[in-house]
Amino acid sequence: MDGHENPLRRQADAAFIRSWLKSPLKMGAVSPSSRALGRRMAEAVPDEPADGVVVELGPGTGVVTGCLLESGIEPDHLVCLEYAPEFCTLLRARFPRVHILQGDAYAPPAALKRALAGRPLRAVVSSLPLMTRPEHDRERAVAGYLDLLPPGAPFIQFSYAFAPPVRARHVGAEATVSPWIKRNLPPARVITYRRDGG
Numbered sequence: 690m691d692g693h694e695n696p697l698r699r700q701a702d703a704a705f706i707r708s709w710l711k712s713p714l715k716m717g718a719v720s721p722s723s724r725a726l727g728r729r730m731a732e733a734v735p736d737e738p739a740d741g742v743v744v745e746l747g748p749g750t751g752v753v754t755g756c757l758l759e760s761g762i763e764p765d766h767l768v769c770l771e772y773a774p775e776f777c778t779l780l781r782a783r784f785p786r787v788h789i790l791q792g793d794a795y796a797p798p799a800a801l802k803r804a805l806a807g808r809p810l811r812a813v814v815s816s817l818p819l820m821t822r823p824e825h826d827r828e829r830a831v832a833g834y835l836d837l838l839p840p841g842a843p844f845i846q847f848s849y850a851f852a853p854p855v856r857a858r859h860v861g862a863e864a865t866v867s868p869w870i871k872r873n874l875p876p877a878r879v880i881t882y883r884r885d886g887g
């Protein structure tokens with residue numbers, strides 16, 4: 690961490706509040722994710738394949754991004770897709786070696802395929818506010834990312850809701866649900882969807 694990190698974090702927090710005031714449904718959260726939540730999501734990312742790419746959806750202020758990097762994921766192996774241009778600018782300043790793409794995770798841009806450059810996917814890590822979208826959109830999005838993942842590789846999503854945002858059987862997957870992470874505002878759980886190879 691260098692001397693630029695704290696001012697950038699403050700800018701990120703201010704950007705979060707501005708985005709929330711402008712578009713609360715796009716944010717789907719009242720505050721940035723906690724590091725406890727970010728670490729829990731990072732722990733669900735497998736080590737293999739070592740050359741695999743992790744795609745992060747809706748990175749926002751970059752709390753989860755930071756935890757993914759701290760867990761040992763190489764910046765070149767991390768591709769972030771964020772809708773809000775202001776967050777993209779901040780993320781590029783905070784994480785200059787990570788691929789930051791601006792776009793809609795429900796209609797992934799061609800740049801996502803280019804950034805993967807034929808490399809396998811290791812995991813998709815999502816902070817998307819899925820519950821603000823109709824069930825059909827959520828299922829289509831999660832199923833689309835599961836199609837990109839090799840069998841057994843996880844789609845990792847956090848949620849504040851009591852019911853999972855997507856029913857696993859509707860996307861042909863199995864799901865595991867973490868205990869509530871109380872050190873987050875509000876408390877959240879991490880839901881991990883996987884399809885087996887059979």
Ligand SMILES: C[S@@+](CC[C@H](N)C(=O)[O-])C[C@H]1O[C@@H](n2cnc3c(N)ncnc32)[C@H](O)[C@@H]1O
Nearest residue numbers: 718721722747748749750752771772793794816
């Ligand atoms: C819950 S907030 C981000 C939480 C993030 N972990 C943090 O700590 O800042 C959700 C994020 O998803 C982004 N987002 C919402 N809809 C999106 C979409 N369709 N495509 C990509 N990003 C989206 C929002 O701009 C916001 O940054």
